[in-house]
Amino acid sequence: xxxxxDVAREAxxxxxxxxxxxxxxxxxLPETEAKVRSAIAKFGYQPNLSxxxxxxxxxxxxxxxxxxxxxxxxxxxxxxxCDLSRTLGxxxxxxxxxxxxxxxxxxxxxLFEANRADxxxxxxxxxxxxxxxxxxxxxxxxxxxEYVEDMELPHISVDNRKAAGxxxxxxxAGGHRRIGIVTxxxxxxxxxxxxxxxxxxxEEAGLPAENTLIAYASADYSFASGKQAARKLLTSPNPPxxxxxxxxxxxxxxxxxxxxxxxxxxxxxSVMGFDxxxxxxxxxxxxxxxxVPCYELGxxxxxxxxxxxxxxxxxxxxxxxxxxxxxxxxxxxxxxxxKHFNT
Amino acid sequence: xxxxxDVAREAxxxxxxxxxxxxxxxxxLPETEAKVRSAIAKFGYQPNLSxxxxxxxxxxxxxxxxxxxxxxxxxxxxxxxCDLSRTLGxxxxxxxxxxxxxxxxxxxxxLFEANRADxxxxxxxxxxxxxxxxxxxxxxxxxxxEYVEDMELPHISVDNRKAAGxxxxxxxAGGHRRIGIVTxxxxxxxxxxxxxxxxxxxEEAGLPAENTLIAYASADYSFASGKQAARKLLTSPNPPxxxxxxxxxxxxxxxxxxxxxxxxxxxxxSVMGFDxxxxxxxxxxxxxxxxVPCYELGxxxxxxxxxxxxxxxxxxxxxxxxxxxxxxxxxxxxxxxxKHFNT
DNA sequence: AGCCGACATGTAATCCATTACATGAAGGAT
DNA sequence: ATCCTTCATGTAATGGATTACATGTCGGCT
Numbered sequence: 001x002x003x004x005x006d007v008a009r010e011a012x013x014x015x016x017x018x019x020x021x022x023x024x025x026x027x028x029l030p031e032t033e034a035k036v037r038s039a040i041a042k043f044g045y046q047p048n049l050s051x052x053x054x055x056x057x058x059x060x061x062x063x064x065x066x067x068x069x070x071x072x073x074x075x076x077x078x079x080x081x082c083d084l085s086r087t088l089g090x091x092x093x094x095x096x097x098x099x100x101x102x103x104x105x106x107x108x109x110x111l112f113e114a115n116r117a118d119x120x121x122x123x124x125x126x127x128x129x130x131x132x133x134x135x136x137x138x139x140x141x142x143x144x145x146e147y148v149e150d151m152e153l154p155h156i157s158v159d160n161r162k163a164a165g166x167x168x169x170x171x172x173a174g175g176h177r178r179i180g181i182v183t184x185x186x187x188x189x190x191x192x193x194x195x196x197x198x199x200x201x202x203e204e205a206g207l208p209a210e211n212t213l214i215a216y217a218s219a220d221y222s223f224a225s226g227k228q229a230a231r232k233l234l235t236s237p238n239p240p241x242x243x244x245x246x247x248x249x250x251x252x253x254x255x256x257x258x259x260x261x262x263x264x265x266x267x268x269x270s271v272m273g274f275d276x277x278x279x280x281x282x283x284x285x286x287x288x289x290x291x292v293p294c295y296e297l298g299x300x301x302x303x304x305x306x307x308x309x310x311x312x313x314x315x316x317x318x319x320x321x322x323x324x325x326x327x328x329x330x331x332x333x334x335x336x337x338x339k340h341f342n343t
Numbered sequence: 344x345x346x347x348x349d350v351a352r353e354a355x356x357x358x359x360x361x362x363x364x365x366x367x368x369x370x371x372l373p374e375t376e377a378k379v380r381s382a383i384a385k386f387g388y389q390p391n392l393s394x395x396x397x398x399x400x401x402x403x404x405x406x407x408x409x410x411x412x413x414x415x416x417x418x419x420x421x422x423x424x425c426d427l428s429r430t431l432g433x434x435x436x437x438x439x440x441x442x443x444x445x446x447x448x449x450x451x452x453x454l455f456e457a458n459r460a461d462x463x464x465x466x467x468x469x470x471x472x473x474x475x476x477x478x479x480x481x482x483x484x485x486x487x488x489e490y491v492e493d494m495e496l497p498h499i500s501v502d503n504r505k506a507a508g509x510x511x512x513x514x515x516a517g518g519h520r521r522i523g524i525v526t527x528x529x530x531x532x533x534x535x536x537x538x539x540x541x542x543x544x545x546e547e548a549g550l551p552a553e554n555t556l557i558a559y560a561s562a563d564y565s566f567a568s569g570k571q572a573a574r575k576l577l578t579s580p581n582p583p584x585x586x587x588x589x590x591x592x593x594x595x596x597x598x599x600x601x602x603x604x605x606x607x608x609x610x611x612x613s614v615m616g617f618d619x620x621x622x623x624x625x626x627x628x629x630x631x632x633x634x635v636p637c638y639e640l641g642x643x644x645x646x647x648x649x650x651x652x653x654x655x656x657x658x659x660x661x662x663x664x665x666x667x668x669x670x671x672x673x674x675x676x677x678x679x680x681x682k683h684f685n686t
Numbered sequence: 687a688g689c690c691g692a693c694a695t696g697t698a699a700t701c702c703a704t705t706a707c708a709t710g711a712a713g714g715a716t
Numbered sequence: 717a718t719c720c721t722t723c724a725t726g727t728a729a730t731g732g733a734t735t736a737c738a739t740g741t742c743g744g745c746t
């Protein structure tokens with residue numbers, strides 16, 4: 001493999017000069033630069049990143065921790081992160097945490113200490129990950145979508161509580177009085193906040209929050225777990241006429257199970273999802289849901305991370321992006337025409 | 344940051360001994376090893392990967408080129424790659440090529456020459472990427488799902504031609520005589536081979552291959568492009584009674600468009616997909632399709648790459664994994680009961 | 687006793703790019 | 717003519733781990 005020495009020899013200059021040309025440091029005569037550039041081109045020389053990283057004590061790699069990138073929500077966020085990181089000159093290392101339900105502190109510390117990563121974006125931290133705080137000053141870490149409350153670490157997300165409240169208020173305005181929720185048994189703040197928003201709306205309307213209306217799906221937001229949760233809700237003695245779900249895939253599972261139980265959506269049951277992934281408008285009825293700007297969340301978290309890595313003074317700590325509740329075909333007035341409605 | 348010198352000093356040994364302990368080289372007295380280990384634990388020491396990589400001339404990173412990891416097919420394959428790579432001690436760098444329709448030779452060479460990657464798995468190469476061959480001996484490269492024919496580079500895939508043939512033969516056995524295909528206008532071998540398989544089956548049955556039965560969707564396998572292609576096929580003077588699609592998402596688009604045109608699936612139109620991604624059984628009618636072992640394709644390509652990186656002599660060049668045609672609810676006999684059938 | 691081999695451990699070269707510091711030439715000021 | 721500044725470029729130290737080679741100790745054999 002050709003190294004900087006070879007290039008220097010070929011160009012008849014010293015290695016320092018070659019390095020200066022590569023890194024754009026001034027103080028190089030145009031004709032010298034031309035000689036160096038042509039030597040570089042001749043050999044197809046690429047600076048060895050291991051050597052550069054060793055010397056500069058950086059890696060130009062950022063670490064991304066995600067629950068599961070096969071989930072369409074996360075893959076959209078990841079697209080945003082990866083696209084921006086590439087234009088900023090960073091490579092991305094993506095790790096699935098799967099259902100471990102907690103970040104692996106050892107792994108994170110290892111990757112930082114080993115100089116493998118300059119920063120990290122986590123889409124997977126939850127309530128129990130307070131240990132992150134220990135590293136707040138030392139490592140550049142950004143929490144995206146999920147974050148730990150009251151922690152001095154930068155994060156970016158939508159206002160889950162408010163969005164959930166709006167959704168449920170919409171259902172109430174449609175005449176629904178028994179409204180169920182399918183949430184997740186994981187420890188993510190987003191699930192908890194969406195549940196809070198649901199309870200907010202119920203309380204405002206003077207509706208009781210019954211335990212039989214709250215179903216906890218398994219931690220992975222899977223279609224199957226949505227079906228299971230729906231079955232519990234819909235086969236109870238006094239079933240809900242509307243169900244708010246904390247994710248679209250769960251909502252899709254609810255709709256499937258409702259169909260199996262002979263219920264028509266939205267005539268017999270209104271369903272709301274959350275996230276607005278691509279699949280919400282591939283099949284009828286189109287899903288009513290909360291549109292989350294996934295891609296922008298990804299880009300935003302990368303920008304935030306970049307600012308922190310480079311110690312930009314005004315890099316924010318908490319950034320909130322706007323959501324949009326979209327009413328499509330899975331929500332209808334209670335005992336109404338069966339047509340979807342807008343309040 | 345603590346380095347190997349600090350550990351050596353603390354343990355009262357030389358750096359060489361510390362290195363030997365870390366790397367499991369024999370010839371270290373148990374009590375010496377214990378001293379070193381406790382020093383490592385005390386400092387939470389992690390070897391600097393940049394330094395190690397520089398010295399060993401490796402990176403323990405593998406590069407993955409994929410058209411778009413938001414596509415459920417690719418994300419499944421990627422899961423397989425990432426899971427195995429992690430157990431083999433490699434990190435994965437994933438790059439989306441998006442619709443550039445060709446691999447970026449410059450980028451690939453750059454990453455290899457810069458010692459950023461030890462190997463590469465491409466899910467995105469196509470007919471035009473013959474340049475890969477130049478690097479066959481120099482870089483470890485594995486082609487997954489897609490590959491360039493007649494090239495001495497390892498690849499792993501299913502037998503697309505055969506699988507497509509089986510699917511179309513099934514439709515013919517169901518009495519269909521006018522069978523359309525929605526393929527993609529990209530240059531991927533899989534699309535080409537699926538088209539070949541379609542033509543094989545037609546020819547065997549003595550059916551003419553008409554241009555009006557072949558629709559080219561845009562290169563990205565998108566839902567929207569499936570709809571568009573279906574419209575062309577179904578609004579032609581003599582429309583097909585069955586459509587074979589080279590991907591599930593395209594098939595979903597075809598079904599959606601058929602519905603819009605007032606056609607019932609499978610009563611009025613049979614539809615077959617390809618890949619069997621998760622979404623095929625989330626909505627009725629469940630999609631008839633070819634089940635491709637995505638996850639295993641991913642694992643297999645990583646294993647193949649690993650074998651090549653480590654110069655295992657019997658690492659294969661062409662590996663083919665079995666597929667499985669699954670008949671579900673979107674295929675029916677022509678003018679039949681409307682129920683799905685098995686041949 | 688003398689010699690050799692086996693084995694544990696240390697010393698120092700090496701991988702390659704970056705950069706602080708050194709050098710030297712050219713041009714300007716007095 | 718002399719000195720000082722400026723600027724381009726070179727020299728060499730540096731980052732941290734690996735590893736070929738060197739050293740030293742101990743036991744066994746004759």
